[in-house]
Amino acid sequence: MADPSRIVADAEALLQRVSPEGRRLAARARQRRFTARMKTARRLAAAMAAVIAVAILWGLLVGPIGQFGFLAALVAMAVAWVAILLLSRTPAETPQTLAQSDLPLLPQRTEAWLQDQRAALPAPAARLVDGIGVRLEALAPQLVALDAREPVAAEVRKLLSIELPELIEGYRRVPTALRGGARDGPPPDRQLADGLGVVDEQLARISADLAAGDLQKLATQGRYLELKYGGEEPG
Known part of the structure; x- marks a missing residue:
């Protein structure tokens, strides 16, 4: 018979993991998957329409496509669908793909990679990962x-594609039985949370610095326009 105290502890751990940030990021992930599926569906429909259009044009301009033409159209449609489905697959992010990512795409790709790691992390670290996702x-x-x-x-590139993956992968290499216990220093669970x-x-500092720079540029541009046009009298 299951231990009631163990069931309660597992339920509490689950509730701790489901933070508001986690729900928000999960909703965004579901929206991205839905958008990707809809894009794939549109491509499949376009391929089917193209094959049908070619078959109709062939019948109008050349002659009936016959049984052989009908089978060729089916094969062409199947080949197109297989190609579209294969090309539409989104490979899982890795530290290597993060390192090769364009800078504007790096936050989103890092967020996707973090969500893949989340299930292997303790509850406090999972909540921190959710907060990092919101920062990204x-x-x-x-x-x-x-x-x-x-x-x-x-x-930004070093933090997201090197230091953050090294922190999480280093933790995951520690045997599960040793993650919560301390030996010569803080336990790995604590070290991960601190990191x-x-x-x-x-990330908060970088975002604030970039925002401050943008505000400074805006103020400078506003002052420039004020000096240039503020003293002009309407004609």
């Missing part, structure tokens, strides 16, 4: 116009 969501539009040669761009907290703080 806010950071993404700030990186769109950022010059990849800027020092902050290199900092994720530092990542969260760094």
Whole structure:
């Protein structure tokens, strides 16, 4: 018979993992999957329509396609569908793909990679991962116009594609039985949570610095326009 206290403990751990940020990120992930499926469905429909259109044009311009033509149309449709389904598959993110990602796409791809790791993390770390995901969501539009040669761009890339993956993969290499216990220092669970907290703080600082730079540019541009046009009298 199952231990009631164990059941309660498992339920509490599950509730701890389902943070508001986690639900928000899960909803975004579901929306991305739905959008991807709809895009694939449209491509499949377009391929079917193209094959049917070719068959109809052949029948109008050349002659009846016959049984052989009908079978050829079916084969062409099947080949097109298989190709579309294979090309539409989104491979799982890895630290290697993160390192090769374009900077504007790096936050979203890092978020996807983090969600794949989330189930293997303890509840406190999972909640921190959710918070980092929200930080990445806010950071993404700030990186769109950022010059990849800027020092902050290199900092973001190193943090997201090297340091963060090394932290989580290092934790996952520790045997499960040793993750919660301390030997010569803090237990691995604590070290992981502390490291994720530092990542969260760094992302918040980077986002704030980029926002401050944008505000400064806006103020400078506003002052420039004021000086240039503010003293002109209407004609």
